[in-house]
Amino acid sequence: MSTELLARITASLVDGDPDATLAGTREAIAAGLEPLAIIEGGLVPGMRIVGDKYATGEYFLPNLIVSASGMKQAMALLEPELKARRQELKSAGTVVIGTVRGDIHEIGKSLVATMLAANGFEVHDLGVDVPVEAFVSRAKEAGANLVGLSALLTTTMHGQKDVVEALAKAGLRGRVKVMVGGAPVTKKWADEIGADGWAQDAVAAVDLATRLVAQA
Amino acid sequence: MRPTLKMLSESLVEQIVAEGVALLRDPGVRVHNEEARRLLAEAGAEVDQARLVARIPERIVRQALETTAREFDLFDLDGRPAVHYGGDDVHFDPGSAALAILDPETNRQRVPVTADFVRLMKLVEQLPQIDAQSTSMICGDVVPEIGDLYRLYIALNYIRKPIVTGAFRTDTWWVMKEMLTTVAGGEAALAARPIAVFDVCPSPPLLWSDLTCQNLIDCARAGIPAELVSMPLAGATSPVTLAAAVVQHTAECLSGIVIGQLARPGAKIVWGGSPAAFDMREGTTPMGDVATWMIDCAYTQVGKRLGLPTHAYLGMSDAKVIDAQCGMESAGGTLLGALAGVNMISGAGMMDFESCQSLEKLVIDAEMIGMAKRLIRGIEPRDEPIALGLFQKMGHRADYLAEPHTLKWFHKELYLPSPVIDRATTDGWLRKGATTAAERAVERVRGLVASYQPRPVSPELRGELRGIATRAAKQFGMAALPPLPDFDYV
Numbered sequence: 242m243s244t245e246l247l248a249r250i251t252a253s254l255v256d257g258d259p260d261a262t263l264a265g266t267r268e269a270i271a272a273g274l275e276p277l278a279i280i281e282g283g284l285v286p287g288m289r290i291v292g293d294k295y296a297t298g299e300y301f302l303p304n305l306i307v308s309a310s311g312m313k314q315a316m317a318l319l320e321p322e323l324k325a326r327r328q329e330l331k332s333a334g335t336v337v338i339g340t341v342r343g344d345i346h347e348i349g350k351s352l353v354a355t356m357l358a359a360n361g362f363e364v365h366d367l368g369v370d371v372p373v374e375a376f377v378s379r380a381k382e383a384g385a386n387l388v389g390l391s392a393l394l395t396t397t398m399h400g401q402k403d404v405v406e407a408l409a410k411a412g413l414r415g416r417v418k419v420m421v422g423g424a425p426v427t428k429k430w431a432d433e434i435g436a437d438g439w440a441q442d443a444v445a446a447v448d449l450a451t452r453l454v455a456q457a
Numbered sequence: 458m459r460p461t462l463k464m465l466s467e468s469l470v471e472q473i474v475a476e477g478v479a480l481l482r483d484p485g486v487r488v489h490n491e492e493a494r495r496l497l498a499e500a501g502a503e504v505d506q507a508r509l510v511a512r513i514p515e516r517i518v519r520q521a522l523e524t525t526a527r528e529f530d531l532f533d534l535d536g537r538p539a540v541h542y543g544g545d546d547v548h549f550d551p552g553s554a555a556l557a558i559l560d561p562e563t564n565r566q567r568v569p570v571t572a573d574f575v576r577l578m579k580l581v582e583q584l585p586q587i588d589a590q591s592t593s594m595i596c597g598d599v600v601p602e603i604g605d606l607y608r609l610y611i612a613l614n615y616i617r618k619p620i621v622t623g624a625f626r627t628d629t630w631w632v633m634k635e636m637l638t639t640v641a642g643g644e645a646a647l648a649a650r651p652i653a654v655f656d657v658c659p660s661p662p663l664l665w666s667d668l669t670c671q672n673l674i675d676c677a678r679a680g681i682p683a684e685l686v687s688m689p690l691a692g693a694t695s696p697v698t699l700a701a702a703v704v705q706h707t708a709e710c711l712s713g714i715v716i717g718q719l720a721r722p723g724a725k726i727v728w729g730g731s732p733a734a735f736d737m738r739e740g741t742t743p744m745g746d747v748a749t750w751m752i753d754c755a756y757t758q759v760g761k762r763l764g765l766p767t768h769a770y771l772g773m774s775d776a777k778v779i780d781a782q783c784g785m786e787s788a789g790g791t792l793l794g795a796l797a798g799v800n801m802i803s804g805a806g807m808m809d810f811e812s813c814q815s816l817e818k819l820v821i822d823a824e825m826i827g828m829a830k831r832l833i834r835g836i837e838p839r840d841e842p843i844a845l846g847l848f849q850k851m852g853h854r855a856d857y858l859a860e861p862h863t864l865k866w867f868h869k870e871l872y873l874p875s876p877v878i879d880r881a882t883t884d885g886w887l888r889k890g891a892t893t894a895a896e897r898a899v900e901r902v903r904g905l906v907a908s909y910q911p912r913p914v915s916p917e918l919r920g921e922l923r924g925i926a927t928r929a930a931k932q933f934g935m936a937a938l939p940p941l942p943d944f945d946y947v
Contacts, residue, residue, distance in 0.1 A: 257864055298876060303864040310859065347855050355859070427884045441885055 243274055247283040250315075254287025255294075257304050259311035262287075266315040276322040279315075280330065288312055288359055292444045305443060306352065309359035332363050334454035337379045338389035339367035340423075341400030346393035349423055352443040353389060360447045362387075373400070373407045380408065380417050386457040387450055390436075392423040401426070402434040409435075418453040422446060459545070459835045462796035464755040465703075470762045473700065473755075477707030478515050485512035486663045486712040490670035496719040511712075518711050521718035526725040527764050529682060531589065531619035532650040534640065534912060539619050540589050542654075542682070542727060542766035545798035547833060548588035549791075549826045550621050551581060552773055552807030553656060555594045555814035561899050564778055566813050568597035571939045574608060577806075578615040579909035580816055580902060586823040586830070587805060590620040593814050602933035603926070606632045609653075610926040613640050614919060614941055617912045621684065621803060623656035627671040630655075632929045634679055639921050648680025654727065654801075658686040659709040661694035670716060677717040677724035684727040684768050684801070685713040690742055691752065692735040699752055706730055706756045714765075727801070728760030729768030731811070742810050744773040745786025753790075754797040761798065769794055772804040772822055773811060779818055779895040783808060787818070788825045795829035817898035820905070824874050831872040839866060877901050911943060919944060 246269050253261035262284075269279045291308040294300035323330060336357055340350045347369050358364045365383050367375055380388055388408065392398040401421045408414050418437040421430070431439035437453055440446040465473070485503075488494050488511050498504040503512040528543020540548045557566035558573050574594045581587050592608035599607045605625040612620055613636055624630035633655075641647035657673040659665050665673075676683040687709040689695030691702040710728050717724040734748035735741075743749060753769040760767040771790035776783035787804075794802040804811075805826060806819030847862055857863050877897045879886055890896075923938065930938055 259861075301867065301873065302858055303867050306859045307861060307864045348858055351856055352858070424882050441882075441888065 243269070243272065243278075246272065246274070247279065250279065250283030251287040251290070254284065254308045254311050255290050257307040257311070259307060259314055262311035262315050263318065266318050270318065270322055276319045276326065277328060277330070279319060284312055284315055292356075292447070295442075295444050302352065302443075306355055309355045312359040313355075330361065333357075333361035334387055334450060334457075335363045335365070335383055335385045336387045336389055336450065337365045337367065337376060337383060337385045338391070339371035339376060340369040340391040340393070341397055341404065342370060342372055343400060344392050344394055344397035345369045346391070346423070349393065349443075350389075350391035353391070353422060353446045356443040356447050357389075357450055360451075362450065373403045376404045377407050377411050377413065380413055381411070385417055386454050388417055388419050389446070389450075390419065390421045392421070392426060395425045398423065398425055398430065401430075401436065405435050416457060418457050420446065420449055420453060459833055460796060461545070461798060462754055462793060463758060464751060464797070465758050469700065470759055473704050473707055473759055474762065476704045477711055477759075478518055480663065480704065480708035481513040481518060481712055481715075482515070483512065484663070485510045486665065486708070487511075488665045488670060488716075489667045490665060490674070491667075492674060493665060493670045493716050493719075496674075496716065500715075500719055513712065513715055517715055521711075521715040522763060524718050524722040525714050525765065526682075526723060528766055529651070529725045531654060531682070532652050533619055534613075534617050534652055536650060540801065542725075542768075542800045544800075545761075546800055547795050547798060547802065547830065548800060549772070549802050549805055550587060550589035551577070551591040551593040551819060552770065552804040552811060552814065553591045553593050553621060553623065555807065555812060557809070557813040558594060559778070559808065559813055559815035559818070561815075561817050561895075561902075566777070566809070569594040569814070570598040571596050571611065572942055574611050575615060575942050576902075576906050577814065577816055577819075578612055579906045580819065582616060582618060583905040583909055584820065584823045586826040587819075588618065589801065590616045590618045591803060592620065592622040593806065598939050599930065600933045600935045602626070603629065603929050603935070605629050606636070606929055607926060607938070609633050609636055610922055610938075611941065613637075613922055614914065614944065615909075615911065619651075620653045621656065621801065622653050623658075624672050625668075627668055627675075629929065630672050630675055632925060634675070634681065635925050636922055637681070639925065640918070644679065651680070651682050651725070654682040654684050656684045656686045656729075657713065658688065658731075659713060661687070661689045661709070662705055663709060663712070665712065665716065673713060673717055673726075674720040677720035677726070680721075680725070682725035682727065683713075683717060684729045685710045686768075686770075687713075687730040687732065687756075689732045689752070690735045691732070691748060692737065693742075695732075697735070699748060699755065702732055702752050703755045703759060706732055706752070707759055710756075710760070726765075727768045728756070728763070728765040729801070730756055731770035732756070741775070743775050744770065744804070744807075744811055745775045745782070745790065747789070750790050750793045753799070754793055757794075757797045757799050766800050767798070768801040768803065769797075769799045770804050770811065771799070771802050772825070773807040774818075775808070775810055777809055777813075779808075779815065779821065779898070783818060784821065784894070787822050791822065791825045791829045792832065795833045798833075816902045817895055820875070820877055820898045820901045821894055824878050827874065828872050839870075875901060
């Protein structure tokens, strides 16, 4: 019975039906399933399948986002349950993310933020046109171990370098990793400005973030 | 609203039909087939038995247009309707009867063999954009006399989609018919649910050879659809003015309809063709020329005016390798043919003036076909009001990507290409090997062919088909057929 229910939750994420994900999660809680079992056995496998389907070309960006939104909503239901049991979901990491100063492009950054949140990261999304200092101060406050910097223009990508330097000046580079992304951004650019990593898309960004946090 | 292309004014269409009908009377049609001349004479045409010319009065033409089929379906081999000839429905099949294949290893043409044709069949089965199969290569590893029936024999072992084919002789048509009736489960079943259409080609100007005329008559009598492939060459075998080329096409096709309807009223006959402009420098027949496309679209309009199912050879290129010219020419014809509402557009994969088939070009063409099909679905409101509620909910936020509205509609609204089309960032493209479309096409062909799953066909049926083909081969001095990949024969 519980196996069937968890499989249904997984399928709802794969099908991109957040309402069904929520309903399934509610049903599972009511049936007395452990919140951790619901997450590990229902939600996480669903997101993994969606990510795989995106990587092979079967799924597209809207599929990713809608599934991630289903995951997020289900997690909001489960968090009080975890708290009530004095359990804690081990955070995958704390990320401060934003599009750098002078650049108002939101789509790529939000996509990565959504995917990170859906994969268990605590995400602080600062939005677009974010001043250098804002990244530094929020990283400090939140105790972040990762900063994600987006830029869509060749004219604004230098802002990524400014943030890397400001983090170093603030003495945070020892515990905060930096990942960069955006259309003109390459692995070579990441190396050049002393960032720790670069990923080609939102699914790869989750893998990269997981790897970087493990090193932090 | 569906976007459409009209090439001719209504009055010009009327004039073209009137002049086409007049041509059938004077100078008349040359008919090199005795039975057709007899049918025409019996119906009241004035037949000059010495010069083999039939002068057909308008009355007979009008009568034939009354009885000819307005529309019909082709069925797949599982018995489901798959292609609708009629109205403005648009379908695509690969170009037919290539003498050569473009070898992706050498980038040069060579003679195709059984294994190449089998790969092509598997590929077409796996390409969702392509609606019908085509006997689109002539295999060099069998005697030329069975070149036509051998293709159909191979095809029937591998395909599910209906097939556009044709015979090169009068006697081999009967062998092909036997194969089709064997697969369909009898003559009546084949006539009720045809799985194949035969191309029959008048010769320009205004000539029905004995062979093609007999094929037409035999198809009509058996209830097998025939596709007229009239091919005026503007400036060579027809007048150079495009309107005159369409007049000649009209006359040739009308004469085909007359002969078919005299053989059996109600016969299914398609108003089709493969006309071309004539290249005035090289003396060749460019299929990628804008004038070629214009003649095709214009005669399609004439056929629709007469209420007939239509066909055209479009979406081909005259290039010898997969280059910019190849893409440009194939895209032009594909788009225009779709906009003109041609029921069956043959040509995908074809290059070098309809003489060379390329599997790699075929998968590139399939992307263009997907886009052309999207184009003619047009722009619909989808909702009423279109999206006012959504706009107001979103305000000035730009994250439509995360909206359920996007997930609901993007598959229907957008054409989603295969990886043959590169839309990566420059860096992404470099990372994936910095490939050209032709190189990515090689990969896609490999992947699709490998993922082919054969349609379940009983060993008995396969054996019967092989028996029919082998008997024909023996008749022409070939003791045994090459083995078919995937299937063992004892």
